[in-house]
Amino acid sequence: MLSNSLVELDRRHLIHPVASWRGHEAAGVRVLTSGQGATVRDASGKELIDGFAGLWCVNAGYGQESVVEAAMKQMRELPYATGYFGLGSEPAIRLAARLADHAPGDLNHIYFTLGGSDAVDSTVRFVRYFWHARGLPQKDQFVTLEYGYHGSSTAGAGLTAIPAFHAGFGVPYDWQHKIPSPYPYRNPVGENPADIIAQSKAQLLAKVEELGGPERVAAFYAEPIQGSGGVIVPPKGWMKAMRDLCAELDILFVVDEVITAFGRTGPLFACSEDDIVPDMITTAKGLTSAYVPMGAVFMSEKVYQTIADGAGKAAVGHGYTYSAHPVSAAVGLAVLDLYEGGLLENGRRMGERLQAGLHSLKDHPLVGDVRGRGMLAAIELTTDKAKKTPLPAASVPSTRIFDRAWDAGLVIRAFAWGVIGYAPPLCCTEAEIDAIIERTRNVLDLTLEDPDVRVALR
Ligand SMILES: Cc1ncc(COP(=O)(O)O)c(C=O)c1O
CATH class of the missing domain: 3.40.640.10 (Type I PLP-dependent aspartate aminotransferase-like (Major domain))
Structure with missing residues (x-):
């Protein structure tokens, strides 16, 4: 109910960045309601691993109390x-x-x-x-x-x-x-x-x-x-x-x-x-x-x-x-404390695991390239590894792959020509990194079954 009315209000009033305005009106918004660690939850209660840290930005992950405290303290003392x-x-x-x-x-x-x-x-x-x-x-x-x-x-x-x-x-x-x-x-x-x-x-x-x-x-x-x-x-x-x-x-x-x-x-x-x-x-x-x-x-x-x-x-x-801005600066200081207090180190370890996991997908018929450094990575899909042929544009890889990953409980960035981008929070656990890889493999397997992709693969 809440979500439905929000979808309608969003459609009528909120302009979204870098969106097809008509396409968005037709599709409607997906409302996110909460986050903890590397996980976000939507208005239906569905939990997803945020493999893209929002927009490659929530590096510390969600629910970091020290950051929230720093912002509140600064707002009380001097908000501006x-x-x-x-x-x-x-x-x-x-x-x-x-x-x-x-x-x-x-x-x-x-x-x-x-x-x-x-x-x-x-x-x-x-x-x-x-x-x-x-x-x-x-x-x-x-x-x-x-x-x-x-x-x-x-x-x-x-x-x-x-x-x-x-x-x-x-x-x-x-x-x-x-x-x-x-x-x-x-x-x-x-x-x-x-x-x-x-x-x-x-x-x-x-x-x-x-x-x-x-x-x-x-x-x-x-x-x-x-x-x-x-x-x-x-x-x-x-x-x-x-x-x-x-x-x-x-x-x-x-x-x-x-x-x-x-x-x-x-x-x-x-x-x-x-x-x-x-x-x-x-x-x-x-x-x-x-x-x-x-x-x-x-x-x-x-x-x-x-x-x-x-x-x-x-x-x-x-x-x-x-x-x-003093509140942003107070948050910046608290976030730096987290980075220096072990988060960078965890990110480095998880980054190695992410890169290794994505490289293990190279044997998949659709994966042409795997690239990245640390917690920033992509795989580029192709229907012909030798010729590096991109997925057919008509298959709209950006929405199809994004939707499929979403259904599998994973947020990724899907680029128009069949590149999947990853930028998970640095606080990810080993199990979460492994789940990102496993869910990606499921998405690739489903995409392999698409009739237009099968035709292009021949
Ligand atoms: C390399 C680079 N520069 C600039 C920007 C713009 O930043 P913002 O979206 O915060 O305005 C971005 C955003 O993704 C970016 O990736």
Whole structure:
């Protein structure tokens, strides 16, 4: 009854992100009502393992009392303090200091946002301000990767390379450019890391030349693992090669860690595994484990000092009412305590188990590729392993596989071309990881029986 009336109210009033509005009206909402650990429950009482941690964000899992307590305490004491007018709050200052302490290299300065999109958007403004401060305002062209996702703000949507974010929205702008993704499984040069790295470097160099040389190019953006593009893992050494090339060309290197930071791939920052120090990092999601919204831009000494000197006594005109929100910061501190108190370690162990479990599915007739790092993974389905033929589009793999997994008690992300994404909470138990694998195998077996898939397999 409750659920039915909610479905109707939702249909009439709530606009859902990145949905077919008509499709959603027809399908109706699935209402989630509670969560504990790695498990969520829906309005019918059905329990599911959340193999996607909400939207790759509830890294600490549901029902963490210390986080709830931290938020309540802060709300009672001081629910809001602006960062404008030289004001501040203790949790925001402490969180910034603790994050700077953990961040790679000299990324010592933190600008807090409300999420990932406005973190990326902030970097676009900071990058431009940086080059103005350096007296090089003509360095105003931005380069990102195909299959990249950098949020849904007006500027970020054009850095994003997913067609649905462009069509009808008038982006990308003429200063936003793409080069091919390293995508090892589908790279025309094959899967050899050295070949992929050489190719990506050549592609960036060619793009820079096409844009008028390094004196026109402001920044290059990359995710350590391309999440929303289908969990695409560049070969080891790729990030470092691209970082070094950008340094050589005097192009800022911005690493978008909105998904990968805070234990998703193992450590607090995925780029520390790549052995690089970027000019800026964007984060969100795991920063607060999504208990409340918050994102953060990490800024290097070079970028910070250049902007500060460039502005001198003038204000750097960038700010949000809710930047450095004290409740979000208090939650961030409590979540960091959890990460450092054993959660990262558990995530590392469970990540190994998840990767091994997914690799055990490689013998399934539909599994073409298994990839990932830590608690971030994907399998790519194909009807012909040699030719790497994607599932037939007419079989609508995204909804069919998502629905099937749901029925099996598992939340996953199903991408349109037959990629299944995994990002379970770091608190998962061994039994939960095993259940994710077992339920996935059941979903694959059912999909193998679909008449259209059987025809395509022949
Ligand atoms: C790499 C990356 N950047 C930016 C964003 C945007 O973050 P948000 O949805 O919090 O605005 C996302 C979201 O998934 C992301 O994966």
